[in-house]
Amino acid sequence: MADSRNITNNMFQFPVSLSADKDELPSSAAREVDFFKEKINRADDHHDSKTTSVMVKKENSLSEVAPRSSAALNVNTGLHLLTANTRSDQSTVDDGVSSDADDKRSKNIELAQLQLELQKMNTENQRLKDMLSQVTTNYSALQMHFVALMQQQQQQNHGVESNKDQQETVEGKSSEEKKHDVVPRQFMDLGPSAETDEISNSSSDERTRSGTPQNHFEVASTKNNGKLEMVKYDQENSTFRDGKRIGREESPESESQGWNPNKVQKLNPAGSANKAIEQSAEATMRKARVSVRARSEAPMITDGCQWRKYGQKMAKGNPCPRAYYRCTMAVGCPVRKQVQRCAEDRTILITTYEGNHNHPLPPAAMAMASTTAAAATMLLSGSMSSADGIMNPNLLARAILPCSSSMATISASAPFPTVTLDLTHSPNPLQFPRPPTPFQVPFPGQPQNFAPVTTPQLPQVFGQALYNQSKFSGLQLSQDMGSSQLGHQTQPQVLHSGQQPSLSQDTLSAATAAITSDPNFTAALAAAISSIIGGANNNTTTTTNNTTNNNSNATNNTSNRN
């Protein structure tokens, strides 16, 4: 954990120590710091209680060792005496004065002393060994206790999530389907807890592959009937609206297949079990959202993916229309996003992501994709229960990285649990040096950026990110953000996007490399942030591949229903 914190602090200075934030949120920051300290102190206390005893013992041992070391010196002294005696022997031999009886007596005495000292040394050696083993045992016990607490916390979270999944599953679920309820739970079992999931019946090989949600579904589908192709990447399709769009969605168009729950049912008629698995798990994934707030004058932040707009609606309480985009980098990619400007500060662009990509991504897109996927999974696996006041793994994450209190917000309230990454706070310019050249996002049209990095490493990246989901740092828990989550920044800083520090391509490459190589999720998160910031700036400073769509025109589409 310390490593992750160090890595993050070294690589990406999260914009927490902003002056405005300090002014605005001194209490929360202080609370966070205090909590962290408290946490640490508690841990230290706990550890100290053990350590103290150990130390006392150690001190005792040292105090006991000290005379014994003097005893060891005594032994040496004895040896020295022996040597002296040897000399005396020699002297006796040389002199030929001492009698044999005296020599034997003195030798016996010395021998006895030596044996006694040797015995003491052996005893002390044994005691030292015992103490060492005790210290080791205490350390192991502490470690195990910590791990057990973590696992218990995770399991409680999963238990709540699993219950919710069961409730959200389609009605009339048969007992056979219930057998597979483990799969959504397994899907949720990410990170360290997955290693100790006693319910999971997956093999170790499956576990090694279970880094991504896709992989989980792959496993699940393989386990059930081997229809890999259907479950693999359609994780978001099956439960959406319970497949009631029969008339429209049975169109033969392949593009809509990814979103057609009936297609899943039709193409995978082997069992309702699979469907239930997919539905419950995909429902949870479907519901998880990652919202990114960034300042950008462009209609859309550049996240490295290709999007196609499929709808626009006026949302209540916001004069700016909400645009709906779907990822078009692959046929049937379930990822969608909503783009809307903040009603309070229209320089803030709110982008909400749903789902996981089912295709390789360019590095720039992978940063965001891995971030959203990990954040969503983290949200589903951990924070929902935290909203219920059971556990709060994010507190641990905050302890891991206490410097990013204002960066992310979890909203576990209905209708959708949402992680909001607030990038509107200006990073410290010293921490985000401004590059001399404008940032350019490598786009998928450039194949050199495409396959080599993403294809083989994508599951690993997801897996690493998900494995470290508990390290998703800087998540500020919000019990009831609700619709106000997008406006949790009470006083947005007036900072044009052009003023935002951007990152050079080297920086992004480094960040991307950090994602692909570093198992630290915070690094991945920071890399995504850097890509966002760079993309936003790119939009404002250069001509990009973005469409000419302009949401700010606000073509009133309120009469959509009318």
Add this chain to the structure above:
DNA sequence: CGATTTTGACCTGCGC
């Protein structure tokens, strides 16, 4: 001409 955007219609869930 294909791809993309626009936009009215449709569907669903939820609250009353």
Add this chain to the structure above:
DNA sequence: GCGCAGGTCAAAATCG
């Protein structure tokens, strides 16, 4: 049951 709001579809329009 009704109305509202969110989300999606798909034909038409537009763009390159």
